Amino acid sequence: MKKRSRRRSFGAGILMGGALLLAGSGYAVVNAETTPSPEPIAAEGSVEQIQVGRQLFLEGCSSCHGLEGQGIEADNATGGNGGPSLIGVGEAAVDFQVSTGRMPLAVPEAQAARKPPTYSQAEIDAMAAYIATLGPGPANPTEEELDLEDANIAEGGEIFRTNCTQCHNFAGSGGALTNGQYAPSLMDATPEQIWQALVTGPQQMPVFSNETITPEEKKNLIAYIESLKVEPNNGGLALGRLGPVTEGLFLWTAGLLSLIAVAIWIGAKVR
Numbered sequence: 001m002k003k004r005s006r007r008r009s010f011g012a013g014i015l016m017g018g019a020l021l022l023a024g025s026g027y028a029v030v031n032a033e034t035t036p037s038p039e040p041i042a043a044e045g046s047v048e049q050i051q052v053g054r055q056l057f058l059e060g061c062s063s064c065h066g067l068e069g070q071g072i073e074a075d076n077a078t079g080g081n082g083g084p085s086l087i088g089v090g091e092a093a094v095d096f097q098v099s100t101g102r103m104p105l106a107v108p109e110a111q112a113a114r115k116p117p118t119y120s121q122a123e124i125d126a127m128a129a130y131i132a133t134l135g136p137g138p139a140n141p142t143e144e145e146l147d148l149e150d151a152n153i154a155e156g157g158e159i160f161r162t163n164c165t166q167c168h169n170f171a172g173s174g175g176a177l178t179n180g181q182y183a184p185s186l187m188d189a190t191p192e193q194i195w196q197a198l199v200t201g202p203q204q205m206p207v208f209s210n211e212t213i214t215p216e217e218k219k220n221l222i223a224y225i226e227s228l229k230v231e232p233n234n235g236g237l238a239l240g241r242l243g244p245v246t247e248g249l250f251l252w253t254a255g256l257l258s259l260i261a262v263a264i265w266i267g268a269k270v271r
């Protein structure tokens, strides 16, 4: 009698162990998909990649930016869409605009808003490689330049307060500008996108070249903005921040499963 119930609780233990493992690995898969992994960036695109990029550009972008990326004047009479020349904007501008979902622009408005990207990173890389062949422009940061390991966050905060708060405010949560335009919150921007925004200066944002803010200072600045993201909010619920939510979900699932495991174990023991 005793033997049997022990075997049963042992079986339940295995079952629960398996369930926990599954929940854990399910979480790992979800997490791997939501945290963008820094992809190796080719300094120069291969011929094939550039061809793919040109094709994507012709299909998705040339109606506004011209068949050769030379730009098209907006035609107010016919309502025809226009777009600026992309000659010399560099791979960083393409990566920034397309990875933040600003491009392709759906409807011309005061400001292209950030939205989920419509292209994969490989497609973005291809288009960026193609645009880079039209003329020299700002490049994407290297992995080394984005290595924030020994960045000086305090110094980054100094740079942030001097150069960014007048538009993006002290918390980096953004603010209104003139003509219905705004400086967006910085909380969704990845380190790479922050770098790209700095070197390309989208819309009303000034360009912060490597002469104005050195690569070392950029690193400190990015580390500071990253630290703003993880700092706990003082008061109020921070809804919509993915990190804590998925983590909470994991803890909740794991916690619930372990409670069930304990319940089964106790149940088996009593019998």
Ligand code: HEC
Residues within 6 Å of the ligand: 057, 060, 061, 062, 063, 064, 065, 081, 082, 083, 084, 085, 086, 089, 093, 094, 097, 098, 103, 104, 105, 106, 107, 108, 111, 112, 127, 200, 201, 202, 203
């Ligand atoms: C409906 C028209 C339209 C389409 C389609 C479009 N764009 Fe744009 N694009 C614009 C306009 C207008 C601007 C300038 C306004 C702005 O920056 O928000 C712009 C700006 C840009 C910039 C910034 C240029 C700079 O000087 O920094 C890049 C890069 C860009 N587009 C790339 C693309 C790519 C790549 C595609 C295709 C995937 C695309 N665009 C599709 C209209 C368009």
Ligand code: HEC
Residues within 6 Å of the ligand: 100, 102, 111, 112, 113, 114, 159, 160, 163, 164, 165, 166, 167, 168, 177, 181, 182, 183, 184, 185, 186, 187, 188, 189, 193, 194, 195, 197, 198, 202, 203, 204, 205, 206, 208, 221
């Ligand atoms: C004069 C105002 C102004 C200043 C100063 C400024 N920005 Fe911006 N920034 C903007 C505007 C406007 C945009 C949005 C452009 C667009 O939508 O095309 C922007 C966009 C960004 C983005 C993209 C955010 C996203 O999620 O898509 C980042 C990152 C950024 N800025 C970082 C900075 C940093 C860091 C500094 C300080 C070194 C800075 N900005 C200084 C006006 C400014």
